[in-house]
Amino acid sequence: MADAVPPAGGPPAGDFVRRYNPETDAHTVKMLVGQGVMEGLATANRRVTRHPLVLLVWLILGAALDWRMDWLPKPNSILTKVSPLMGFALVMVPIVGFAEYWHRPTWTRLLRETVGAPDMVAIDAFYHLDPKSAMIVFEHNNEVSGVVAIDGKRPGEELGSVLGAEEKQKGDVSVMEKSGLGGAKSNKSGLRQRGKKTSTPSNIVQIRHLDVDYPLRRQGVATELLAAALDHAFNIAPLGSAPTPAETVIVLSNPFAPDGEKLLKKFGFTVSASNDWPQPRSVGLLQWKGRYFELSRTEWASRRDAILKRA
Template sequence: MSAHTLENSEGDRDGIRPFRPSDLKQVQLLVGAGVMEQLAATNKLAYSNPTTILVWLALSFTFIHFMNWWPQPDIWVSFFSPAFAFFLMAVPIMVAFEWQHRQYFEPLLRITLGLRDLNAIPEFYSLSPSSSFFVYSHRSAIIGCIAIDAARPGEELESILGSELNNTEIEDKKALEESKGTSNSVVASKSLKKRGANTTTKKDTTLTSPLVPTTQARIRHFHVDLLYKNATTSADLLEHALQHTFTESKQVEEIFAIDSPTKQLLGAVLKKEGFKESWTGPKGAKGGKKFGTFGLEEKWVSLERDSWERKQEVVKS
């Protein structure tokens, strides 16, 4: 039994274990929540940006002057007027940031949930003995997951979902809503036939194309439920996955991950484990993306086997 695994009252095991097909729905919900958490984090970083604060103050004072809402010594209620003006000017700024950033994260949510690996987890993460997909189970709920790809770390995986709803998907949703007395399976069958007639499906070669030998690996997914991010869940998951990758095969020499300013808690866990900023990612992988109003940038970080082994020796001694 793993050091991170305990028996719960229902006879199942609380702690870290390999992914099971029955976990798929909970994992997808966790990954989706992780994407949308970045929307809130991006908004907060935009609110606290010095440029935003200067614009907000300038608009507020201009509005106060235009409305003549300066405090009057003989009217005590007037002292609250400037505060109301600051609030009024903050609302449109916050709404503008939310609208702009949502245009990036909502398509990203669909693309992420449609990634080839997330729709064939057991098959994809068994392509290499050093690959793994672990979940953290707590009271029968999945509160964390981590996936390390040691088979195709440099490939940018395709998504079976587009960034927006296409006409066929919209029609499918309408058909399901209108089919009150019809079996959903019948409606789904009709929609699939229609979709097959109107679209051409690109053959997926993710699992069948030849593997190129590599000494690198990549953390493709690392998500922890918001309620447990400050606990040891994140560190335990990361340590467990790293140990599996480095000990299952001597082939992997370096593990890469993407560090984002919108994932500060997970970034701190990576840094504590020994990950350092890297100029490049796995061979063939694209660089970190820029997003948000003020160009927040994702960065590659990596951990070499030598560094990990030295840390293990220190821990044991």
């Protein structure tokens, strides 16, 4: 596994994971998180166009259009191999357009809810509300290329958003106060709020974000980040002051990132049977939704060495 902190005495040699720096990382972290949300739009559109029922309708309408417009193969035509494809191409265009038209407002709302949540509006302040909380980044060639966020303050809760579903529409500004961050204005700088009494620490933490820049995917970056997050939450190798160890880590899977669930299962996460978490919302034309997974401290301890050896 890469070093948890950069080596002293100059720039780090190679890639490493480290704690979030509000002075240099804020813009990139928000971009990575937003990118992770919007990638689901393309995935949803692709799933709609590849649905068996949609494919059946496409084939029937494409063939009917070819027959109606006389685009069938003709022995003496130089376009005999191309003309039959025209009907199918023309039918596919409105199908793709409809999927985009239907999904775009939903993903715009999801993006605004995500970037307008208290943990994104005041990143540094939110992830210092509880010792088990942390925003951890992966640095590659002096650039932040991945991020994982652990929330020990409000695990299993919806944070709300200061942004409304549409442009120029305001959300609930009181969500900042509910998260223990005071007013939204006083926390725009992302400075840690002092003297604010917080709730009793829980033995459960939640992974709220796990995003990696596209060029570095399938290169073990997500494994590095997730392992660092679990080590911090379970107080095996904390980044910063040692927190009281959590007993359980939960995470809501992304239905548009199937590799994400594979990664969670590799680490020992199992589908949570608890009814304590909010019901995941259905999203998109085919009503996809994620699932809550959980991992115990003992399970991670039993798998940790084997996973890090393969990383």
